[in-house]
Amino acid sequence: MLESVYEREDIRGTFHEVLDYKVVEWRDGHVLMELKVKPEHRDNENFIHDGIISSLIDIAGFLGGDWSPNGPGRSVTINLNISFIDNSEVDTIVALGKRTQNTEKLQFAKVDILEKESQKLIATGQCTYKILSPDTKESPGVFRR
Amino acid sequence: MTKINKNRNKIIANYNQVLGYEVLEWIDGCSLLAIPIQKKHRNRGRSIHGGVIASLVNVAGKMAGNWTCSGERKTRTINLNINFISGTSADLVHVRGRRAHATKGTLFSDVEIFVPDTGMVIASGQGVFKLLRSEVTRPHANQ
Numbered sequence: 001m002l003e004s005v006y007e008r009e010d011i012r013g014t015f016h017e018v019l020d021y022k023v024v025e026w027r028d029g030h031v032l033m034e035l036k037v038k039p040e041h042r043d044n045e046n047f048i049h050d051g052i053i054s055s056l057i058d059i060a061g062f063l064g065g066d067w068s069p070n071g072p073g074r075s076v077t078i079n080l081n082i083s084f085i086d087n088s089e090v091d092t093i094v095a096l097g098k099r100t101q102n103t104e105k106l107q108f109a110k111v112d113i114l115e116k117e118s119q120k121l122i123a124t125g126q127c128t129y130k131i132l133s134p135d136t137k138e139s140p141g142v143f144r145r
Numbered sequence: 146m147t148k149i150n151k152n153r154n155k156i157i158a159n160y161n162q163v164l165g166y167e168v169l170e171w172i173d174g175c176s177l178l179a180i181p182i183q184k185k186h187r188n189r190g191r192s193i194h195g196g197v198i199a200s201l202v203n204v205a206g207k208m209a210g211n212w213t214c215s216g217e218r219k220t221r222t223i224n225l226n227i228n229f230i231s232g233t234s235a236d237l238v239h240v241r242g243r244r245a246h247a248t249k250g251t252l253f254s255d256v257e258i259f260v261p262d263t264g265m266v267i268a269s270g271q272g273v274f275k276l277l278r279s280e281v282t283r284p285h286a287n288q
Contacts, residue, residue, distance in 0.1 A: 013184045015194035018163055039158045049160035050203045050222045055196020077195040080227045087221065 019055055021095075023063065029099040031063040034116065037091050047087045052083055053113055053123050056095045061109035062099025074132040075107065082125040082139030092116040100126075107131055164200055166240075168208070174244040176208035179261075182236050192232035198258060198268045201240045202227050206254035207271030209242035219277040220252065228268040233258045237268065250276050 011017060018040075025032040032063065035041075035056060043049045062075050093114050100108040113123040165186070170177035180186075180201065188194040205221055211218040239261045245253040252274040258267045 011189060014187050014189060015185055015197055016188070018185050019196070040160055040163050042159050044159060045219075047198070049227070051160060051164070051196065051200025054199030054203065054225060054227075055194065058195040058199065074190070076192075076232060077229045079229065080195065080199055080225070082199070082225045084222045084224065087258070 015043075016056070016059075019052070019059070021056065021059070024094075026063060026067060027069040029065060029094075031067075031097040033060050033063070033095040033097070035093050035095070037093065047089055048122075050084060053084070054080065054125075056113060056124065057082055057125035057127065058094075060095035060097035060111045061125065062097075062107070062129055063112065064109045065099035065102055065107045066131070068129055070115065073128065075129040076132065077127065077129040078106075078130055079123060081127075082123060084123045086120065086122050087114055088120075088122045090115045093122065102131075105131055108117045122144075153270075156258060160200070161204075164197070164204070166201070166204065169239075172213055173212045174209060176205050176212075176240075176242040178205050178208075178240040178242075180238050180240065182238060190232070191234040193238070193267070195227075195229060198229065198281055199225060199227050199270075201238075201258060202256045202268070202270035202272060205242035206256045206270070206276050207242075207252070209254045209256070210244045210247050210252035210276070219276065221275045222272065223275055224273040226272075227268055229268050230266050233260055233265070233267050235262070237261060244251040245271075247276070251286065252276055 021033050021035045024034050037048055041049060041052045058077055066073055094114050095111055097109055097111045100110050108129045111125045113120055166178045166180045169179050182193055186193055186197045203225060207220045211220050238258055240258050242254050242256045245255050254272045256270045
């Protein structure tokens with residue numbers, strides 16, 4: 001049910017497909033995502049690349065605070081602050097996103113990245129997003145001159 | 146011979162290949178990367194995904210301080226802080242990393258992502274990295 005809400009046609013070929021994550025739980029103010037680590041997610045030393053962890057925090061922080069029955073809305077990231085606690089070589093990691101606060105235009109969230117088996121903390125992040133109002137021409141790729 | 150090929154394939158299959166960046170400049174204290182933006186780097190709009198920008202801040206930040214005359218010094222990321230200034234649908238972006246300060250074991254970098262044609266800044270970031278002991282990494286040394 002949740003997956004069918006999230007898997008949308010317009011993510012085909014985009015960065016979401018490179019990540020290939022799975023949304024396991026998604027409700028208001030909470031999201032649990034799972035990522036099966038592939039060879040293309042690793043760095044030269046076979047650790048999970050820090051960029052993958054950053055990307056997962058970016059997505060989980062947004063989904064964590066922006067539940068709606070019609071799937072995710074639109075937002076732009078304003079700030080990401082990520083602390084990398086430990087390196088990891090495991091095959092499955094989970095991202096736990098929680099909303100800190102929502103205002104009319106802004107959303108604050110907190111994300112933890114854990115190893116799935118041992119529940120060891122790998123990284124934490126704090127994120128700030130600007131929520132774009134739906135049904136307007138406002139879009140991340142379009143900016144006023 | 147096969148071992149070398151295997152090694153090279155391993156490098157191609159990892160995340161650095163997904164990012165597909167080109168190193169234009171890599172000297173002590175400074176790095177400049179160019180990234181042709183493909184569809185797989187974009188999000189549901191046409192702009193570059195925040196995760197790609199975060200990855201580039203990480204890569205350029207550590208390259209600003211890991212140059213040694215005999216190769217790359219190993220690093221670990223401790224903290225990244227990224228400010229997303231504007232979205233863009235440009236096809237080519239440049240990333241410049243500068244060393245702000247380095248102690249014996251810690252590196253502080255400033256990174257800026259900009260569109261080379263217009264000079265418009267898309268994102269800026271700061272990274273803190275741990276510099277591991279300066280052993281030389283030579284990929285084919287044990288063969």
